[in-house]
Amino acid sequence: MEPRYIGGQAVMEGVMMRNGNRVSIAVRKPDGQIEIETEERVSLSQTYPVLGLPLVRGAVVLVESTVLGMQALTRSANMSTGEDEEELTGWQLTLTLLASFVLAVFLFVLAPVYAAKWLSDSGVSFAAAEGAVRLAVFVGYIGLISRMKEIRRVFEYHGAEHKTINCYEAGDPLTVDNVRRHTLLHKRCGTSFLLFVVLISIFLFSFFSGEQLSMSAKVGIRIALLPVIAGLAYELIRWSARQSSQWSLWFIAPGLMMQKLTTREPDDSQIEVAIASVLAVLSPEQPVVCVKESFELVEAANEGT
Numbered sequence: 001m002e003p004r005y006i007g008g009q010a011v012m013e014g015v016m017m018r019n020g021n022r023v024s025i026a027v028r029k030p031d032g033q034i035e036i037e038t039e040e041r042v043s044l045s046q047t048y049p050v051l052g053l054p055l056v057r058g059a060v061v062l063v064e065s066t067v068l069g070m071q072a073l074t075r076s077a078n079m080s081t082g083e084d085e086e087e088l089t090g091w092q093l094t095l096t097l098l099a100s101f102v103l104a105v106f107l108f109v110l111a112p113v114y115a116a117k118w119l120s121d122s123g124v125s126f127a128a129a130e131g132a133v134r135l136a137v138f139v140g141y142i143g144l145i146s147r148m149k150e151i152r153r154v155f156e157y158h159g160a161e162h163k164t165i166n167c168y169e170a171g172d173p174l175t176v177d178n179v180r181r182h183t184l185l186h187k188r189c190g191t192s193f194l195l196f197v198v199l200i201s202i203f204l205f206s207f208f209s210g211e212q213l214s215m216s217a218k219v220g221i222r223i224a225l226l227p228v229i230a231g232l233a234y235e236l237i238r239w240s241a242r243q244s245s246q247w248s249l250w251f252i253a254p255g256l257m258m259q260k261l262t263t264r265e266p267d268d269s270q271i272e273v274a275i276a277s278v279l280a281v282l283s284p285e286q287p288v289v290c291v292k293e294s295f296e297l298v299e300a301a302n303e304g305t
Helices: 057-081 090-119 123-145 149-169 176-180 190-208 215-224 226-241 246-262 268-282 295-303
Strands: 007-011 014-019 022-028 034-040 289-291
Touching: 007 057, 007 149, 007 268, 014 057, 014 149, 014 268, 022 057, 022 268, 034 057, 034 268, 057 090, 057 226, 090 123, 090 215, 123 190, 123 246, 149 176, 149 246, 149 268, 176 268, 190 215, 190 226, 190 246, 215 226, 226 246
Parallel strands: none
Antiparallel strands: 007 014, 014 022, 022 034, 034 289
């Protein structure tokens, strides 16, 4: 039997889900209704098969997921407020992506490298210091944003997303009660992916930490290796998701622990939104709709799939 894989992301007052090429956004509107929008998205790896090769597809998936996530956040913000503001244009999206990339390079490449130089100049201790700083920055960043009220709300929808996907992939009927019984943690979560990126970078960059390399060379090599690291992290996430042995659970345990910072227990209304989003990507004929607040309507739609 083929695995029942589905992906998702928390957005503003809602959840985005993706099943193959079908993408849905379900958002709780100010009047209490759930608005659902669906669209088709074809991955570049389908158009250009070479981009779907192992170790290459990870970087492609990361870029596509980032673009889709930013667009979904913008759209969900409009849907949740009932306003119809303009979506991000191509140039605005490009500039936003570039700004995000520059910030990521500063936080996870430049800052750790120069902090390590201040702490030590030798190869082994430099690599250790750089890795420790990079891990501290990552954990600290997640911990800091988790204190923000608006982000905590998103983390609750993140929890609803995980619980609903876990319920679906377990083959259980998608009802609020069933979803609530499932765990907040998920093997394929983006938080785990980012932790893999950090840990792989610590290992890989240790080979390029010698005193014979200038600081500019170290920075350049690290930036050049980012697609390689993303590819390796993606393959590890895919592999670990298929494993069920005890030792594999220990392998993914750090990523699952990190998810405790990025997920919160959702309430029933948030779970209902996540269920509606999953139903939309599972039903090809599902139009753009508004669902009333009552749980019965969502569960009735579930029975019809």
